[in-house]
Amino acid sequence: MKKNVLIIGAGGVAQVVAHKCAQANDVLGDLHIASRTLSKCEAILASVEEKGSMKAPGLFKAHAVDAMDTGAVAQLIRHTGAEIVINVGSSFVNMTVLEACLDTGAAYLDTAIHEDPAKICETPPWYGNYEWRRRERCAEKGVTAILGVGFDPGVVNAYARLAADDYLDTVTSIDIVDINAGSHGRWFSTNFDPEINFREFTGTVYSWQKGAWQENSMFEVGQEFDLPVVGKQKAYLTGHDEVHSLSANYPDADVRFWMGFGDHYINVFTVLKNLGLLSEKPVVTAEGLEVIPLKVVKAVLPDPSSLAPDYKGKTCIGDFVRGTKDGAPAEVFVYNVADHEEAYAETGAQGISYTAGVPPVAAAVLIARGEWDVARMVNVEELDPKPFLRLLGEMGLPTRVRDAAGDRAI
Amino acid sequence: MKKNVLIIGAGGVAQVVAHKCAQANDVLGDLHIASRTLSKCEAILASVEEKGSMKAPGLFKAHAVDAMDTGAVAQLIRHTGAEIVINVGSSFVNMTVLEACLDTGAAYLDTAIHEDPAKICETPPWYGNYEWRRRERCAEKGVTAILGVGFDPGVVNAYARLAADDYLDTVTSIDIVDINAGSHGRWFSTNFDPEINFREFTGTVYSWQKGAWQENSMFEVGQEFDLPVVGKQKAYLTGHDEVHSLSANYPDADVRFWMGFGDHYINVFTVLKNLGLLSEKPVVTAEGLEVIPLKVVKAVLPDPSSLAPDYKGKTCIGDFVRGTKDGAPAEVFVYNVADHEEAYAETGAQGISYTAGVPPVAAAVLIARGEWDVARMVNVEELDPKPFLRLLGEMGLPTRVRDAAGDRAI
Numbered sequence: 001m002k003k004n005v006l007i008i009g010a011g012g013v014a015q016v017v018a019h020k021c022a023q024a025n026d027v028l029g030d031l032h033i034a035s036r037t038l039s040k041c042e043a044i045l046a047s048v049e050e051k052g053s054m055k056a057p058g059l060f061k062a063h064a065v066d067a068m069d070t071g072a073v074a075q076l077i078r079h080t081g082a083e084i085v086i087n088v089g090s091s092f093v094n095m096t097v098l099e100a101c102l103d104t105g106a107a108y109l110d111t112a113i114h115e116d117p118a119k120i121c122e123t124p125p126w127y128g129n130y131e132w133r134r135r136e137r138c139a140e141k142g143v144t145a146i147l148g149v150g151f152d153p154g155v156v157n158a159y160a161r162l163a164a165d166d167y168l169d170t171v172t173s174i175d176i177v178d179i180n181a182g183s184h185g186r187w188f189s190t191n192f193d194p195e196i197n198f199r200e201f202t203g204t205v206y207s208w209q210k211g212a213w214q215e216n217s218m219f220e221v222g223q224e225f226d227l228p229v230v231g232k233q234k235a236y237l238t239g240h241d242e243v244h245s246l247s248a249n250y251p252d253a254d255v256r257f258w259m260g261f262g263d264h265y266i267n268v269f270t271v272l273k274n275l276g277l278l279s280e281k282p283v284v285t286a287e288g289l290e291v292i293p294l295k296v297v298k299a300v301l302p303d304p305s306s307l308a309p310d311y312k313g314k315t316c317i318g319d320f321v322r323g324t325k326d327g328a329p330a331e332v333f334v335y336n337v338a339d340h341e342e343a344y345a346e347t348g349a350q351g352i353s354y355t356a357g358v359p360p361v362a363a364a365v366l367i368a369r370g371e372w373d374v375a376r377m378v379n380v381e382e383l384d385p386k387p388f389l390r391l392l393g394e395m396g397l398p399t400r401v402r403d404a405a406g407d408r409a410i
Numbered sequence: 411m412k413k414n415v416l417i418i419g420a421g422g423v424a425q426v427v428a429h430k431c432a433q434a435n436d437v438l439g440d441l442h443i444a445s446r447t448l449s450k451c452e453a454i455l456a457s458v459e460e461k462g463s464m465k466a467p468g469l470f471k472a473h474a475v476d477a478m479d480t481g482a483v484a485q486l487i488r489h490t491g492a493e494i495v496i497n498v499g500s501s502f503v504n505m506t507v508l509e510a511c512l513d514t515g516a517a518y519l520d521t522a523i524h525e526d527p528a529k530i531c532e533t534p535p536w537y538g539n540y541e542w543r544r545r546e547r548c549a550e551k552g553v554t555a556i557l558g559v560g561f562d563p564g565v566v567n568a569y570a571r572l573a574a575d576d577y578l579d580t581v582t583s584i585d586i587v588d589i590n591a592g593s594h595g596r597w598f599s600t601n602f603d604p605e606i607n608f609r610e611f612t613g614t615v616y617s618w619q620k621g622a623w624q625e626n627s628m629f630e631v632g633q634e635f636d637l638p639v640v641g642k643q644k645a646y647l648t649g650h651d652e653v654h655s656l657s658a659n660y661p662d663a664d665v666r667f668w669m670g671f672g673d674h675y676i677n678v679f680t681v682l683k684n685l686g687l688l689s690e691k692p693v694v695t696a697e698g699l700e701v702i703p704l705k706v707v708k709a710v711l712p713d714p715s716s717l718a719p720d721y722k723g724k725t726c727i728g729d730f731v732r733g734t735k736d737g738a739p740a741e742v743f744v745y746n747v748a749d750h751e752e753a754y755a756e757t758g759a760q761g762i763s764y765t766a767g768v769p770p771v772a773a774a775v776l777i778a779r780g781e782w783d784v785a786r787m788v789n790v791e792e793l794d795p796k797p798f799l800r801l802l803g804e805m806g807l808p809t810r811v812r813d814a815a816g817d818r819a820i
Contacts (some may be wrong), residue, residue, distance in 0.1 A: 187684045195696075271681040274597045276710035283709040286605075291699065296706045299693040300686035 002029035006082035006106070008031075008067050008097055008276050010040035012192065012203035012305040012349045013150070013279030016357025017088055018044045019347040020395060021055035022060060027365050032080040035089060046330050046347045049409045063085035067093035073100035076221055083130055084367055086360045091115040093197055100218035102134065102143055106365050110151030112324040113241040115199065117280065124206045124213050125244035131377070139376035145377040149363045151336075151355035152178050152257075153242035155392065157319040159334035159399070162410075163321035163325035165385070167332040167403065171253045171323040174246055181230035181262035182340045182351060188268050191352040195294055198278045201269060205239045208247035208255040211220075219266055225258070227409060228338045228400070230316045235260040245379035246278065255325070272297060311350040332403040334410075336392075346396065355397065362391045413441035416492035416516070418477050419697055420450035422715040422759045423521065423560070426526040427498055428454045429757040432463035432470060437775050442490040445499060446475035457758045477503035480614040485512035490514055492768040493528050494774045498767065501606055507539050512544065512553055514702070517777050519770045520582065521560030522606070523651040530613045530690060534623050535654035541788035546699035548787035559773045561746075562588050562667075563652035567801065568795035569744035569809070570656055573731035573819075576762070577742040577793070579812065581582035581663045581733040584656055591640035592723030592750045592761060598678050599712040601762040605704055608688045611679060616650045618657035618665040629676055635668065638817060639747045640726045645670040663733070679806035682707060701808060714763075721750035721760040742813040744820075748806075756806065765807065773807025774799045 005028050007017050014033065014135050022029050034040045035300050041062035048060060065076050077085065077100055087097045087110040094114035099110040114130040116122075131147050138145045149152055156176045180191060187213050190197040205216040211346045221237035240257035247255045261269075275292045284290050318335025336355070342355035366372035371387050380388075389399045389410065399410050415438050417427050424443065431441050432625045443451045451472035458470060475486050477499050487495065487510055492501045497520040511518035524540040526532075532539050548555050558564055566586045590601060600607040609725035615626040631647035650667035657665045671679075682688050687703045694700050727744025746765070753764035773786050777783035781797050792796075799809045799820065809820050 188681075221576050267677065268681050269687070271598075271678050272685075275678070275682075275707070277707070278689070278711070283706065285701075285705040285709045287705065289701065289705070290698075291695075291701050291709070293706055293710055294699050295695040295697065295699070296693065296703055297685070299689070299701070300689070300693045300703055 001368065002024055002027065003083040004029040004081045005031050005086060005364055006077060006080050007033040007072070008035065008065070008085060008087045008093065010035035010037060010044055010309065012086070013088040013357040015044050015047065015305070015349045016347045016353050017086055017342075017361055019051065019053045020266035020361035021086070021364070022048045023055050023410045024361060024365050025054055026056045027368050028084070030080065031060040032082060033060070033295050034065040034076055036064065038062055038064040038065060050244060051348070056128055067306045068096050069083065070096045070099040070103065073097055073104045076108050077101070077104045084364045085232045086364055088357065088360065090193070092117050098134060098145060101145065102137055102141055105141065105143060106378040107144040107373070109149050109156060109363050111148060111356055111360055112196070113148065113244070115196075125248060126241060127379070135377045139375075142375040144367060144372070144374050145378050146363050146372065146383070147377065147379050148245070149360050150357070151359055152176060152240065152317055154244070154380050155336065155397065156317065157242050157246060158383075158388050159319040160250070160321060161381040162385045162389065163319060163332050163334055164250065164340065167401070168321060168323040168325050170331055171250055171321060173254040173256070173322045174250060175256050176240070176242060176318070176319045177225050177227065177235055177258045177260075177320065177322040179225070179227060179230050179235060180352060182311050182315060184307040184350075186302055186307065188264070190304060191209045191307070191350070191361065192304050192306065194301045198269070198272070198294060198297070199280070200239065201207050202273060202278050203239060205363055206243065207237060207257070210250060219261070223258070223311035224403050225315045228335065228402060229314055233260045235268050236375060246381060247378070250380050257320070260288045305349070307343050307354045308348065308350040308353070311344065314339050315351045315353065315355060330404070332401060333386055334395050334399060334401050337400055338397065358395050358397050359392060362388060362395055364389060411778065412437065414439040414491045415441050415445040415494045415496060416487060416490050417441070418445065418475070418483070418495060418497045418503065419807060420447060420454055421498070422446035422718070422763035423498040423767040424758045425454050425457065426460055426757045427496055427771055429461065429463045430768055430771035431496070431774070432458045434463050434464045434579045434775050435464055435468045435472040435678070438491065438494070438702060438779050441470040442473060442492060443470070444475040444486055446474065446476060448472060448474040448694060450456050461758070463655065478506050480506045480509040480513065483507055485511045485514050487511070487514045492807055494519065496770045496774055498770065500603065506714055508544060508555060511555065512551055513546055515551065517783070518555050519773050521558060521564060521770055523558065523607065523654070525692065525806065526604070534616045535649060535658060537789070539557055545787045548621070549785075552785040554572075554777060554782070554784050556653050556773050556793070557787065557789050558655070559770050559790050560767070561609055561769055562586060562650065562727055563655070564769045564790050565746065566727065567652050567656060567790035568793075568798050569669060569729040570660065570731060571791040572795045572799065573729060573742050574660065578733040578735050578740055580733060581660055581731060582723055583664040583666070583732045584660060584731040585666045585668060586650070586652060586728070587635050587645055587668045587730065588635065588727045589635070589637060589640050589643045590725045591643065591644060592721050592725060592764060594717040594719065595720045596712055598674070599717055600714060600762070601717070603716050604708040604711045608618040608679070608682070608704060608707070610752065611692070612650065612683060612688050613649060615647055615666070616653060617647060621661060629671070633668070635638065637726045637743065639724055654790060659789070659791050669768050700701055710778050715759065718754050718758060718760040718763070721754065724749050725761045726767060727765065728788050736752065740814070743812050744812060746807050746809055768805050768807050769802060772798060772805055775801060
């Protein structure tokens with residue numbers, strides 16, 4: 001049954017979500033997109049139009065909304081008849097949008113953990129601070145809420161589940177590795193909102209090891225991974241959303257997240273952090289102006305969506321899952337390789353936005369089809385990964401597996 | 411004859427100026443200090459009191475003034491009966507303070523070139539843009555204005571004149587070298603107002619070579635100097651005030667300024683500059699706040715005056731002057747070595763502030779004594795350097811000379 005969709009947000013990921021919803025509007029219904037700035041939504045609709053992305057004739061409409069205002073979002077959900085909300089706005093709006101879904105009964109999808117602008121790196125598990133506190137209410141009201149259904153978190157959670165279900169008998173560790181081997185050609189840029197990007201790395205690095213939370217600092221623990229297509233890459237133990245749900249669902253396994261960084265990124269980050277320029281706490285200039293340094297850093301950096309036309313190269317994101325199979329130690333690497341230029345040609349966005357934006361649309365299609373319409377709050381590893389990964393393959397994010405038997409598509 | 415002094419500014423250099431004026435208040439008269447923030451002036455007076463710096467019983471009073479307001483400064487000059495104004499406020503206020511001196515007839519001293527907040531690195535010679543345009547009016551009104559009478563510019567201009575007068579017959583090059591071999595123990599800090607510090611290095615590096623202005627970029631040209639006390643140090647061709655007057659007074663000589671930088675400083679500077687964080691042009695944050703990035707960088711960095719208690723080590727600043735003597739090539743290095751801890755013990759300020767703050771007080775004493783009361787606008791190399799260097803020696807900044815005949819005090 002067709003279900004109307006409301007997209008919240010108008011950044012690079014929203015651009016991909018819009019194109020992919022349009023390509024699936026024979027399964028989804030009317031499409032709507034809303035953000036603080038109407039013109040950004042309109043620019044995305046113009047791109048959808050230009051690329052002829054709408055599969056079937058249908059509605060795709062832009063709206064302005066303050067997503068921090070639950071009442072306004074609920075009103076828009078009712079007004080548009082949306083039954084699925086894909087929230088790819090700032091991480092600061094997640095809970096107000098989820099509340100609007102609880103109010104209206106619409107399904108809720110997001111791709112990143114909720115953040116309070118005033119706090120960095122809260123107590124683990126992060127989902128316990130905001131999302132899971134609404135788990136009972138979702139169940140009571142029969143609201144489907146799929147948390148963190150981008151690529152990482154999201155697809156990598158499904159990879160972990162697939163490995164546990166199909167390739168191993170026991171799981172002892174899940175190491176998620178995220179490498180962007182692409183190049184944007186700028187002196188420095190973050191690949192998504194600098195404010196969110198830097199906030200990921202300024203706090204404690206939490207990992208789940210030996211059944212407990214371990215604390216490190218960013219860039220303290222690094223190792224080289226030898227990966228398909230992108231080759232040898234240095235990656236660092238990093239705090240990341242999916243560690244906080246996989247550790248709850250696979251408590252006996254070590255769960256770690258590793259992100260690739262070049263020396264240049266680390267140097268720029270280190271300078272900015274040590275000077276205090278990544279702080280979310282206001283400072284006062286000599287002239288008496290109160291300013292949050294991180295917001296000024298964001299203002300001087302390139303708009304990540306502006307990188308897309310020049311972005312070249314590939315990403316490789318996947319899960320090294322280790323454990324036993326038939327009594328012997330075994331390891332499987334479940335992964336995807338995406339290409340920046342192909343992503344841009346199809347959706348006008350670069351590969352990082354593409355990998356984050358396709359999965360929530362696949363999830364929306366599965367909800368519309370009834371396969372993932374679970375009427376409760378879940379993280380992705382709690383759902384059957386097979387229809388999801390199959391659909392992602394059809395939508396442009398194929399899954400491959402590398403283990404003792406070789407490297408192959410699934 | 412005693413002359414009342416008004417100090418403009420309340421930073422680290424003003425702190426030194428205040429202590430040194432107090433130590434010379436048998437020659438100077440009533441002392442006054444004024445800045446935008448009265449409490450900063452009062453803190454300086456408390457330090458003068460605490461260290462018992464007043465040589466003779468006398469007046470030392472704090473005032474609040476907006477130094478960007480010529481009328482307000484002129485009124486304060488009249489109110490205090492000041493006959494000498496030592497301007498060690500921000501470089502942005504120089505011309506408004508000079509105008510107040512032209513209005514009242516008070517002598518004017520500063521330690522750095524005037525800057526327009528909206529412009530970086532104007533056309534050479536820099537003094538031609540603001541200061542020298544008022545040269546005729548100073549002469550007409552008989553106003554003594556000694557420009558750039560800190561250490562560099564200032565003492566190094568006198569060193570060049572001394573070398574030309576006493577050690578060489580012809581001068582072919584003047585290379586001023588400024589090395590701070592001290593350590594403040596912080597991860598990063600500038601030694602004086604970060605806004606002024608960084609502005610020195612973001613523009614074109616002008617030097618005077620082969621009778622013309624040469625342009626380079628910062629950190630493009632570097633060389634190692636082997637110096638007394640501080641040893642081998644890497645320094646870089648840098649734009650600096652004194653190049654713009656020495657080139658006019660010694661047009662046949664190459665005039666270059668070299669400043670010492672460690673790799674760490676260069677890295678931090680390069681990151682901030684390339685990201686656009688050293689820009690004096692406003693940016694607008696996502697929230698719509700207009701901010702000048704450089705002012706935010708200043709706000710997050712340590713207050714340079716806070717470095718003083720922990721500062722250890724020495725500075726070496728001097729002039730390599732080359733030319734001929736008795737028909738043969740000759741070179742002389744005229745220099746001073748200052749000590750951060752000694753400066754702090756005496757004045758509560760670190761060595762960089764000390765070397766900049768002692769010379770204008772020496773100049774004020776020479777004006778009061780009539781030796782430098784020239785009733786016109788001059789740069790320091792236009793004045794007899796001998797009484798100045800002799801007095802500086804007595805006041806804590808002794809001059810030494812190193813040439814073929816050895817290394818000795820003068």
